[in-house]
Amino acid sequence: MKNKLMHLSNETMNIGFVKKVEALSGSSVRRCFQCGKCSAGCPMSTFMEHPPNRVVRLLQLGQGQRILAGRSIWYCASCETCTTRCPNKVDLAAIMDALRKLSWDADGPSKESYVQLANRLFIENIRTYGRQYELRLGAAFNMKSGQFLKDLMLGPKLISKGKLKMFHSKNKNIAEIEGIFKRIEEMRKKGEAL
Amino acid sequence: MSRIGVFVCHCGENISRTVDVEQVAKAAGEIPGVAYSCDYKYMCSDPGQTLLKKAVAEHKLDGVLVAACSPRMHEKTFRKAAEAAGLNPYLCEMANIREHCSWVHEDRDMATAKAKDIVKLMVERVRKGKSLAPITVPVTKRALVIGGGIAGIQAALDVADAGHHVIMVERDPSIGGHMAQLSETFPTLDCSQCIMTPKMVDVANHPNITLYTYSEIEKVEGYIGNFQVTVKHKARSVDESKCTGCGVCMTKCPKKKIPNEFDQGHGMRPAIYVPFPQAVPNTPVIDRENCTMFQSGKCGVCAKVCGPGAVDYEQKDTFTVEDVGAIVVATGFKLYTIDRKPEGSPIQGYGEFGYGTIPDIIDGMTFERLASASGPTGGKILRPSDGKEPKQVVFIQCVGSRAREKGISYCSKVCCMYTAKHTMLYHHKVHDGQAYVFFMDARTPGKGYDEFWRRAVEEEEAVYIRGMVSRMYQRGDKIVVMGSDIQVGTQVEIEADLVVLATAVQPQDGADLLAQKLGISYDKYNFYSEAHAKLKPVECATAGIYLAGACQGPKDIPDTVSQASAAAAKVMTLFAKDKLERDPVVAKVNEKYCVGCFACKKVCAYGAIEEKEIRDRQGNLVKKVAYVNPGVCGGCGTCQATCPSKSIELDGYTDEQIMAMIEAL
Numbered sequence: 034m035k036n037k038l039m040h041l042s043n044e045t046m047n048i049g050f051v052k053k054v055e056a057l058s059g060s061s062v063r064r065c066f067q068c069g070k071c072s073a074g075c076p077m078s079t080f081m082e083h084p085p086n087r088v089v090r091l092l093q094l095g096q097g098q099r100i101l102a103g104r105s106i107w108y109c110a111s112c113e114t115c116t117t118r119c120p121n122k123v124d125l126a127a128i129m130d131a132l133r134k135l136s137w138d139a140d141g142p143s144k145e146s147y148v149q150l151a152n153r154l155f156i157e158n159i160r161t162y163g164r165q166y167e168l169r170l171g172a173a174f175n176m177k178s179g180q181f182l183k184d185l186m187l188g189p190k191l192i193s194k195g196k197l198k199m200f201h202s203k204n205k206n207i208a209e210i211e212g213i214f215k216r217i218e219e220m221r222k223k224g225e226a227l
Numbered sequence: 228m229s230r231i232g233v234f235v236c237h238c239g240e241n242i243s244r245t246v247d248v249e250q251v252a253k254a255a256g257e258i259p260g261v262a263y264s265c266d267y268k269y270m271c272s273d274p275g276q277t278l279l280k281k282a283v284a285e286h287k288l289d290g291v292l293v294a295a296c297s298p299r300m301h302e303k304t305f306r307k308a309a310e311a312a313g314l315n316p317y318l319c320e321m322a323n324i325r326e327h328c329s330w331v332h333e334d335r336d337m338a339t340a341k342a343k344d345i346v347k348l349m350v351e352r353v354r355k356g357k358s359l360a361p362i363t364v365p366v367t368k369r370a371l372v373i374g375g376g377i378a379g380i381q382a383a384l385d386v387a388d389a390g391h392h393v394i395m396v397e398r399d400p401s402i403g404g405h406m407a408q409l410s411e412t413f414p415t416l417d418c419s420q421c422i423m424t425p426k427m428v429d430v431a432n433h434p435n436i437t438l439y440t441y442s443e444i445e446k447v448e449g450y451i452g453n454f455q456v457t458v459k460h461k462a463r464s465v466d467e468s469k470c471t472g473c474g475v476c477m478t479k480c481p482k483k484k485i486p487n488e489f490d491q492g493h494g495m496r497p498a499i500y501v502p503f504p505q506a507v508p509n510t511p512v513i514d515r516e517n518c519t520m521f522q523s524g525k526c527g528v529c530a531k532v533c534g535p536g537a538v539d540y541e542q543k544d545t546f547t548v549e550d551v552g553a554i555v556v557a558t559g560f561k562l563y564t565i566d567r568k569p570e571g572s573p574i575q576g577y578g579e580f581g582y583g584t585i586p587d588i589i590d591g592m593t594f595e596r597l598a599s600a601s602g603p604t605g606g607k608i609l610r611p612s613d614g615k616e617p618k619q620v621v622f623i624q625c626v627g628s629r630a631r632e633k634g635i636s637y638c639s640k641v642c643c644m645y646t647a648k649h650t651m652l653y654h655h656k657v658h659d660g661q662a663y664v665f666f667m668d669a670r671t672p673g674k675g676y677d678e679f680w681r682r683a684v685e686e687e688e689a690v691y692i693r694g695m696v697s698r699m700y701q702r703g704d705k706i707v708v709m710g711s712d713i714q715v716g717t718q719v720e721i722e723a724d725l726v727v728l729a730t731a732v733q734p735q736d737g738a739d740l741l742a743q744k745l746g747i748s749y750d751k752y753n754f755y756s757e758a759h760a761k762l763k764p765v766e767c768a769t770a771g772i773y774l775a776g777a778c779q780g781p782k783d784i785p786d787t788v789s790q791a792s793a794a795a796a797k798v799m800t801l802f803a804k805d806k807l808e809r810d811p812v813v814a815k816v817n818e819k820y821c822v823g824c825f826a827c828k829k830v831c832a833y834g835a836i837e838e839k840e841i842r843d844r845q846g847n848l849v850k851k852v853a854y855v856n857p858g859v860c861g862g863c864g865t866c867q868a869t870c871p872s873k874s875i876e877l878d879g880y881t882d883e884q885i886m887a888m889i890e891a892l
Contacts (some may be wrong), residue, residue: 039720
């Protein structure tokens, strides 16, 4: 897919998809003139088959499917370095968010990486405890991803240094946090949120 | 014994880097007759010139030698300084130890030795130098403008508005040039015709402008302030004084299917025609090669229908000689074509694009005509092959330009902007169409230019693809464009309905021949050369001739108009004085020794040598000798080298001086 010959025509360029990305992210992709500053500063760029500038370039050519077929969007750490430094005010972090959402909507969880799994468990963890309970997050991730012994030996070290708590302490305002989640679910149903 | 002062310049580090200037100054001081020598960081600076003036007064110098750069750079500067100090300016000379020494050598010792030698021999030249007085010549306050495009029009109007008479010579039947062909102009998208035609009419109506269309420069003689230009008026076959421009002849002409050059061959015109309806003058011309009357002697319809009887089949080419003081050259450009070029041509065509055999691959100027309301399609974008509206249009930049292998290595400067404009025009006219642009770089320096390009991309939805097209071929009624997107790193294929090439800007045909007539220099592409790339961008090295527009190099309209006005300002500066001072470095004949062989006359490139009769008191012819017209002499010295009896000499470069220089070595 990466290097496949690209046919360009009104039929092969999926401009509708690009318009969706632009609407969701609130950022124009046409503004980008391919200076490469986003990719220059991206900490994850070396892991991506399409570095950030090329993700925008492919969107400019209506080639969303090429982006979704890869893992670039899942490697994005949402650090927003790209957005901060872009000379043309292209909000690349928001575009990456939008692409992840559209990818999820279209294909469900990506088989490419465990990023989505980690994201989902992270959110569920917060919903349950009102704050992060890392030990459980780590355990749940290892169980669900099938890598039972991953990073196990780090546990005692982190616990002894107080970086990882053995027992969780629930947030007092857990009901209000649940309210936030409910509200976002409502908005999603109405299409007001990602 | 002479008292010469030698001033050695460091030129910052340009000279002192490789030449030990202190040693050179010291060695100069030891030459007999040198009363003073010194070195200084920047002799041309104000303190440097003051140093020179002070030294002349303090040391009572009777000659000055400045060892620095080329005399072409600063001879005037130092001669002025010497004059201010009370010396005759021609007793100030320059020893070139920069271009001829420090810049071309690396070995410090050897370069220093060479610099010393150069100074030594130039000291001898100063010693044998004579005081000279500048020659004054009258200035004819009429200007000639060659070319009636926007450059020529602007220059002519500016000079004419200043109150001087202008003669404009245009090769084509109408003035207007390429700008009249354009549809809309970047970066404001104003209609080219709307801003151009009023200026054309101004030229025709201006009391100070004599307009010669369908005319060419035949011969140029003379020199700054006093040119004699022979203009050839090609036979129009229509009497301009009688023709009312009613146009009946054009409508009645039975031969109507001749491709119109003005529409890049896409519209049709009759054999008697004006190139376009807004032509100035609105007088038709008969294209004799396509006219039935001229080819077979039968027809004569136009003469029969012409009310005022202006059609004249017997008309011949005529010639007039015009006296002018200055010449503005504004001959413009032509566009490169991708056709197969003749064997051995340094410039090549594009085989990979089909050598121009695919009808729907057009150039930018053709697209202008398609987009123009006055064009062959009435402003509709329709492709040439079948007249259909193209839905996928591919634009390709840098065709010919920046293609060393094809023979042109320069950037044509205007294509990035006009291609952006084309995508906009297309988007405005074909809403469901898609424009693609293959480009290497978008070069858009200029006021409002980059914003214009970005507008094409961001608002007018042109898809710009960085990368070039490797091949194009016809498949059915489509053109397959095989290119690459180097940002994505993939090959790209587009099935296009129409392809528009931004072909390179080249000098007009015959630009080299005109340059030879004018005696001005041109580069390997036939673009005319300015005297100095930065400080004399509108002057030719030949005095009294100025450049405007794309004949000097690719230029857009704002740059062309600016340069044309600059050239006009130079002409006005020349015309501000009644007399012109000329360098007195001219040849003089020793009539006593001249035997009248006139070998000098044969070799003189300027035509400055005349025959002069010497008579005794009774009026009997004693002998004929050569005479040099000081106003015409270019001071090249060819006559001096040729003269067998050594009776002709160039002031400032006399045999005595040159022999002394050789002996000094």
